[in-house]
Amino acid sequence: MSNTVNDFPPVAVDPRQPYDRIRELYLYEEPALLTAIRRGDRREATRIINLILVHIYSAGEERSELLKGLLLELVIMMSRAAIEVGASQSEVLGLRYRHLTKLGGITDDAQLAHWLREALRRIFDAVDLCRTFAVPQLVRQALEAIRAGAGGALTREQVARQVGVSPGHLAQLLKERTGRSFTDLVREARIERACEMLRNTEQPLAAIALESGFCDQSYFTRVFQTLKKTTPKQYRDAGKGRMPPPVLGSA
Numbered sequence: 001m002s003n004t005v006n007d008f009p010p011v012a013v014d015p016r017q018p019y020d021r022i023r024e025l026y027l028y029e030e031p032a033l034l035t036a037i038r039r040g041d042r043r044e045a046t047r048i049i050n051l052i053l054v055h056i057y058s059a060g061e062e063r064s065e066l067l068k069g070l071l072l073e074l075v076i077m078m079s080r081a082a083i084e085v086g087a088s089q090s091e092v093l094g095l096r097y098r099h100l101t102k103l104g105g106i107t108d109d110a111q112l113a114h115w116l117r118e119a120l121r122r123i124f125d126a127v128d129l130c131r132t133f134a135v136p137q138l139v140r141q142a143l144e145a146i147r148a149g150a151g152g153a154l155t156r157e158q159v160a161r162q163v164g165v166s167p168g169h170l171a172q173l174l175k176e177r178t179g180r181s182f183t184d185l186v187r188e189a190r191i192e193r194a195c196e197m198l199r200n201t202e203q204p205l206a207a208i209a210l211e212s213g214f215c216d217q218s219y220f221t222r223v224f225q226t227l228k229k230t231t232p233k234q235y236r237d238a239g240k241g242r243m244p245p246p247v248l249g250s251a
Helices: 018-039 042-058 066-084 089-103 109-130 137-149 156-163 167-178 182-200 205-211 217-228 232-241
Strands: none
Touching (some): 018 042, 042 066, 089 109, 137 156, 137 167, 137 182, 205 217
């Protein structure tokens, strides 16, 4: 990632709504970013972070403090992905706290780039460290089962039977490892599934809702807005209007 702001090519950003357009891009790229972190793919994660930074720089003087909140949200999502694949929850939460305190004092683009680059590096370092130890196979299997079965009427009992433990023990292990409940993990997996279909298909929203495991489109939209802070239609429209990502440096 370059430290020089002028190295980034210009990107068209509506000066009337710079924050909204940048947030749309972030939400669109978020699933790919989380997947890269889960895979341990620093290069791809850095490419996505660079793309987001390009749009932030292109907002110029129209940027606002709202963008700091957006970037903090991005770091929180990356941290969750790191914890999910086995990174120490206490270590990652400590990193988030330190990044929060530093973010408030950032005043220019160079500092912002350094802050985000350091956040990404430290999160990947935590992931790499955890890979030197045995991540509980049971937890890994449970997370894979949740993602695979998210399109149906998935229950805690079903997943517990697949991995060979009691439902209560499964819930405890998932909470300890990921910091989220079974219900939260299923809901997030369903929204990830929906995001993929919104990006890659032209299916109507009602069909996507059902194939993502939601009982109806109205409930699907409410959950989507809660997690993504935008509607499914706006998410799809943002993807159609985005520019091809530039190829920048790697971490």
